[in-house]
Amino acid sequence: MGADHTRPAPSTPPRVRRILVATVVPLVLATVVAALVLWPWNAPEPDAGADVPRYHGTVTRVVTEPCPPAPESPEGTPQTGSGPCGTVGVRVDSGPRTGQQVETPIPDGPGAPTVEVGDEIILVELTDPADPTSSSWNIAEHQRGKPLIWLAVVFAAAIVAFGRWRGLAALAGLAASFAILLTFVLPGISAGRSPLLVAVVGAALIMFVVLYLTHGVNAQTSVAVLGTLGSLVLTGALGTVATAATHLTGFGSEDATTLSMFQADVDLHGLLLAGIIIGSLGVLDDVTVTQAATVTELAHANPGLSRLQLYRAATRVGRAHIASTVNTIVLAYAGASLPLLLLLTADSRGVSQILTSEFLAQEIVRSAVATLGLIAAVPLTTGLAALVTTAGRGDAAEDAEAAAPPTPPAARPAPDRAEALEALSAGRAGPTRNPEPSPAAHPGWPDPDRSTDSAW
Secondary structure: OOOOOOOOOOOOOHHHHHHHHHHHHHHHHHHHHHHHHHOOOOOOOOOOOOOOOEEEEEEEEEEEEOOOOOOOOOOOOOOOOOOOEEEEEEEEOOOOOOOOEEEEEOOOOOOOOOOOOOOEEEEEEEEOOOOOOOEEEEEEEEOOHHHHHHHHHHHHHHHHHHHHHHHHHHHHHHHHHHHHHHHHHHHHHHOOOOHHHHHHHHHHHHHHHHHHHHHOOOHHHHHHHHHHHHHHHHHHHHHHHHHHHOOOOOOOOHHHHHHHHHOOOOOHHHHHHHHHHHHHHHHHHHHHHHHHHHHHHHHHHOOOOOHHHHHHHHHHHHHHHHHHHHHHHHHHHHHHOHHHHHHHHOOOOOHHHHHOOHHHHHHHHHHHHHHHHHHHHHHHHHHHHHHHHHHOHHHHHHHHHHHOOOOOOOOOOOOOHHHHHHHHHHOOOOOOOOOOOOHHHOOOOOOOOOOOOOOO
């Protein structure tokens, strides 16, 4: 996450470093303490008793046959899949029946996988509740482990090949982000903790680990950390106000409705806010790191720029960055909700009713709140970076003056050129072949009574 700025930043004066340490370290400690308080120590274990056994298998043959005629259904009834029909022979590759051949029906229905001979698939064994000795087999989906592993290897190799050590640090930061999400954020919300508090603390943990691991422990990164943290808090506050004003309940998707059936104690409204904060973090750290680096580079390129000039110049860069990032946020949310948008286009209701429905209003609030937090990150981070960059200029000048070597005594002034020429002419013995012409013969020559240091 975040932009890459490989050139090291100029050294920060000790007084500025002490101020940053005194500001950032308490925030880190407070985040760690909050994480320990909210940590799901007694999180309930998932109930695996109702899980259907799943085994690996390989398709050995596919036999198709005509489908039986479908019974007539009333007009307007949704049509189900009508083929293909037949059987699939599968060799079981795992479980107690490894090596045996089983038969399954050809997968049918919406989203059913299409299988061919040689495909590696996932089998499920369904047992008849009335007769536990009777069971049937069905194909659930394809095995995706190997393709995903190869994709992950190519992904990691490309990042390391291009970014080298910085790319390796970025991969470590990505692993840390997933670790925090899987061990703290998701279990904490499942355990009944406040989703908003868990999301803010989890996002802060991810921010501290990823930014310092990827960009190094320095003043520039500390400024980006403070800007990101302030923007996250503002995003959470804006999200709370916006969801309350629009009366969003969190039941804006089928996933949320399904989750409420399995875990009735989950706060879906807080889960909506948590999603906004976690989703905004990835874009926020990119903007804040870029703004902090921009101010540092401008100050390094032109040390004479004042604090206000640095702020204005870096803000112009931030405006261009925001203009492109806003479109990125909206398209990211639209891409994730594309099936929902297609469903709404087939709705017979008016446009105003569609836009104000729970489904679409939730996505509008997500995009608007994330964009407002992103816009606020630019002036906040740029102002902090300008303050930190210019804070130690007076001390640095005094230190440089004290460390400079003593000024040597003034050199003896060079003799006048006209006097030197006269001395050379007078010292020659005998007649000269080229007598020195007088200055009066050449009006362009300097007056011998006047210093010519500036001309020469």
